Amino acid sequence: MTEGSPAPAIEISSMSKWFGPFQVLDDIDLKVMPGERIVVCGPSGSGKSTMIRCINGLEPFQKGRIAVHGQELIQKARTLDAVRKNVGMVFQQFNLFPHLTVLDNCTLAQRWVHKVPRAAAEKIAMAQLEKVRIPEQSRKYPSQLSGGQQQRVAIARSLCLRPKVMLFDEPTSSLDPEMVREVLDTMADLARDGMTIICVTHEMGFARGIADRIVFMDQGKVVEEAPPAEFFDKPREARTRKFLDQVVR
């Protein structure tokens, strides 16, 4: 991050969220600059998913503000659509549309939302599928692919919309171990291309390798935020140390 750099890609300030009486997120502050790679980790139930789901408006929040490339998130259809144009999201369960081919999964939003003609949309889709290294699967249905392939299609589907920010919520957690690698490699490619990334993951090797900063959450709070070297080798907080003892063997 350079000094005096332009506006942040994502700015979360004093954001809090409740599910009924239960406070899931407690006064979250997070600033992500364009091109930065953030890994979010923390124990189960600490609010990681909820936080990144707030960033593209899948969850409403009650206090504070979130801005994505200067566009503030308000629960209004118009602004949500504007924000979602800039933000791609990849889920743990892939969530491809099972009745559409890989290619149609990738062209659908281009054609329906961005009104790209079919031929152009397919060209963009094929380029992205090539990037995630599965152009040869484009005519298949999601159920005919392995989990790792499906997740890479989901990444390509998001990339087709040319997002400025990519959100990942445990993208490898439901994959068999031998498929984790291929998805992480795809994400590393993205990082190398300069994409702004926020990724919830427990893949600590990946975090160490590509993250600019690691954000550790516990009980709805950001407990610690540090570059990987510092985070893994000299964590400041006791709770971070305890967590690291559990996940890093």
Next chain:
Amino acid sequence: MTVLLGYLHEILQGLTTTLSLFLISLVIGFVAATIVAAFQIRFPGVLAGAVWSLMFCIRGVPLLLILYVVYYGFPLLPFIRETALWTVFASPYWCAIICLAFVEMAFTSEIIRGAYYQTPKEQVEAARSLGLSSFQTFRVAILPAMLRNGFPPYTTEVILLCKSTALAFTITVMDIMGYANEIRARTLDIYQPLLIAGAIYICTVVVTRLILSSLFNMIAVGGAETADQK
């Protein structure tokens, strides 16, 4: 043998009636069910609860009872006897169709509602995060999931409806069952006409099933069935 063929020939006179009872009430029932279910989904609250309770009661009452109320009871009501409605309710055939459609609406609306609420919310979120509008989300995420989830129970329901049409003969409609019963009463042959009628119903059900499943394969769900075949 010739006797049997004679029976078959006679009973088949009722086929058009059975099929038209079945198809007309199926279509009316489905359209009404869609409206009822959409209303309950779109406007949840007291009114939707009232509609649900009404549907629950309709499902809880025997079809035969509803038929009798409409066929024997409605003519006693002045506002039916003395208005244009009488042209409909004077005909046992249309009474049967209305009752069948009415009950079909109550069962099908619940299937539609169930299918809607079974839609995985992840599918909806994926569509939303791609920036699709709520109508587009309905089209690509909800409707296909509803078809996947709703088709099996709907197939069962349609087949039940097909067989329920036989009750129409109790209010003098001459369908398959009506002709079979007439032969039974006239000739005192019991098994032959009833077995022939049974065979005709089975054929109808088999054809219905085939049509429905090819319909399903056509409109839906490329991925879903290929998954099953694997």
